Amino acid sequence: MGEVSFLYEAKGQVLVIHLPKEFDHHNSRDLRYETDLFLSENYVRRMVFDFSRTVFMDSTGIGILLNRYKQMQRSGGSAAIYGASPQIRRVLAVGGVAKLMPQYASKEAALLG
Amino acid sequence: MCQTEKNRNETARRNVCEKADRTEESGARETMRLEIESRSRNEEFARVAVAAFASRLDPTLMEIDDLKTAVSEAVTNAVIHGYGGGDGIIYIEVSVCGRELTVTVRDTGVGIPDIPKAMEPMFTTDPAGERSGMGFAFMEAFMDQVEVRSEVGRGTAVTMKKQMGG
Numbered sequence: 498m499g500e501v502s503f504l505y506e507a508k509g510q511v512l513v514i515h516l517p518k519e520f521d522h523h524n525s526r527d528l529r530y531e532t533d534l535f536l537s538e539n540y541v542r543r544m545v546f547d548f549s550r551t552v553f554m555d556s557t558g559i560g561i562l563l564n565r566y567k568q569m570q571r572s573g574g575s576a577a578i579y580g581a582s583p584q585i586r587r588v589l590a591v592g593g594v595a596k597l598m599p600q601y602a603s604k605e606a607a608l609l610g
Numbered sequence: 611m612c613q614t615e616k617n618r619n620e621t622a623r624r625n626v627c628e629k630a631d632r633t634e635e636s637g638a639r640e641t642m643r644l645e646i647e648s649r650s651r652n653e654e655f656a657r658v659a660v661a662a663f664a665s666r667l668d669p670t671l672m673e674i675d676d677l678k679t680a681v682s683e684a685v686t687n688a689v690i691h692g693y694g695g696g697d698g699i700i701y702i703e704v705s706v707c708g709r710e711l712t713v714t715v716r717d718t719g720v721g722i723p724d725i726p727k728a729m730e731p732m733f734t735t736d737p738a739g740e741r742s743g744m745g746f747a748f749m750e751a752f753m754d755q756v757e758v759r760s761e762v763g764r765g766t767a768v769t770m771k772k773q774m775g776g
Contacts, residue, residue: 522686523650529740553654553675555682560734560742584675591751592744 503528505535510542511608520554525561532565542574545607546598549580559592566597579607627707640666641705648689648698648717656715657681660704664711667775676752677711677772683745684715684768691735692719692766709776718765725758 503525506513512535517524535541544565548554562576569576579601581589589595601607630638642663646652657678664677681702688700704713722728734743749756753770760766 519654521653521682522690523653526650529738553657553678553682555679555686556742556744556748557686559744560740563742564740584672587672587675588679591748592742 503531505531507535507539507541508608510540511545512536512539512541512543513545513547513604513608515547515549516551516558518550518552520548520551520558522555522557525557528561529564536568541569543608543610544569544574544576545604546576546578547580547604548578548582548585549604551580551585552582554585554588556592559588559594562589562594562598563592566594575610577601577607577610579604623708623710627710630707639705639707641703644702644704646700646702648693648696648700648719650686650689652700653682653685653689656685656700656702660702660713663704664706664774667706667709667711669774673772673774677713677774680749680752680756680770680772681713681715683748684713684770687745687768688715688717688719688766690741691722692717694720709773710771711774712769712771714767714769716765716767721762721764722758722760722766723762725760729758 503517504515506515514532546562566576577599578589581600586595586600599610626638644656644659646656660681661674661678664674685700689695692698698717698719701716702713704711727733729746731747732743734741746756746758749768749770753772755771757769758766
């Protein structure tokens with residue numbers, strides 16, 4: 498609703514999702530619809546989540562990541578994370594995402610996998 | 611400080627807080643109350659307001675982040691489940707006594723028919739599977755104590771406690 502939420506960036510068969518500063522229920526209402534639309538129109542083999550701007554995440558973010566991870570697994574693709582701060586890494590660990598999705602320090606590393 | 615001395619101080623502090631609560635003596639406990647409309651955009655406002663109040667305990671950054679996450683979970687639950695995305699008021703009360711912070715997030719929405727089931731990790735009522743079902747698990751992970759009271763048709767109150775600072 499007029500607020501900057503997500504920015505999508507397609508690099509070949511990789512989709513980079515730049516997550517918002519506050520990755521909560523309010524700021525992620527459109528993510529499901531938008532990524533579904535993107536996936537239906539494009540061939541995506543790898544989904545990369547950019548946390549470099551993100552300072553807050555709760556279990557809503559975990560739900561979204563887990564769902565996208567499963568979606569990529571089903572289609573034989575992969576998912577990765579980069580730019581997560583210590584607090585975000587803690588939330589990823591508590592939410593069980595840390596052991597599923599590899600984390601990288603830089604975008605370049607995350608794109609390559 | 612040795613463990614025994616720490617425990618003794620903790621007991622003394624608790625007695626002061628309990629006595630103050632019993633006699634409604636002012637001073638020992640400081641309280642802030644907030645009423646907000648049930649809207650998703652208020653989730654951020656609520657967690658930031660509670661964190662700002664908590665700053666008087668001189669908490670660590672990690673403690674503040676933990677508190678914000680837990681409050682966000684409770685408020686998001688009230689918005690999504692309590693009021694089902696519709697209109698309603700969310701009541702937040704936060705107080706400190708000694709080093710202990712207590713925060714209650716209450717709604718007058720639909721209530722929870724089966725609290726133990728709702729609190730099971732990964733339990734979700736979302737058919738789309740987009741919600742993790744980890745809201746209560748997160749509150750328990752990031753706070754010292756979580757208590758849920760609910761009545762179907764009357765609403766839900768989540769009370770969480772955490773030792774902060776010092």
